[in-house]
Amino acid sequence: MEKVTKFAKKEEVERKWLVVDATDQVLGRLAARIAYVLMGKHKPYYTPNVDCGDYVVVINADKVRLTGKKHTDKIHYWHTGYAGGLKQISYGRLLEVKPEKAIELAVKRMLPKNRLGRKMLKKLKVYRGSEHPHAAQNPLEVNIEEIKK
Numbered sequence: 184m185e186k187v188t189k190f191a192k193k194e195e196v197e198r199k200w201l202v203v204d205a206t207d208q209v210l211g212r213l214a215a216r217i218a219y220v221l222m223g224k225h226k227p228y229y230t231p232n233v234d235c236g237d238y239v240v241v242i243n244a245d246k247v248r249l250t251g252k253k254h255t256d257k258i259h260y261w262h263t264g265y266a267g268g269l270k271q272i273s274y275g276r277l278l279e280v281k282p283e284k285a286i287e288l289a290v291k292r293m294l295p296k297n298r299l300g301r302k303m304l305k306k307l308k309v310y311r312g313s314e315h316p317h318a319a320q321n322p323l324e325v326n327i328e329e330i331k332k
Contacts, residue, residue: 214289
């Protein structure tokens, strides 16, 4: 009897919508688990060259936390494209002003750096409060810590 490895095709992939509550979650651990779900590694038919992941809706992004002295010591840098346009903001300030951006950046850096990774990132929806506009998709409330890694 032959054992045949099943490879997923993009037409065969079933996508679910998952809602994750970020309240009192550590940013890095939360981002790692979200990236794991976006890539589809939690599914038995995971295939590296196919987008097998689910949609993830993160609520209460403003209640995510950092450990240690990362509020002051960890800095986010970006460049405007103009001469002398290097900008910076501490993660403590970033979490006050744009907590959605902090989660998106953390997850983006954990995904593949290619067009497939960019496609996976589009399935991430992050919201500051507990309300989100994706009720029509019937999302499942999940505890992100329970997803196997």
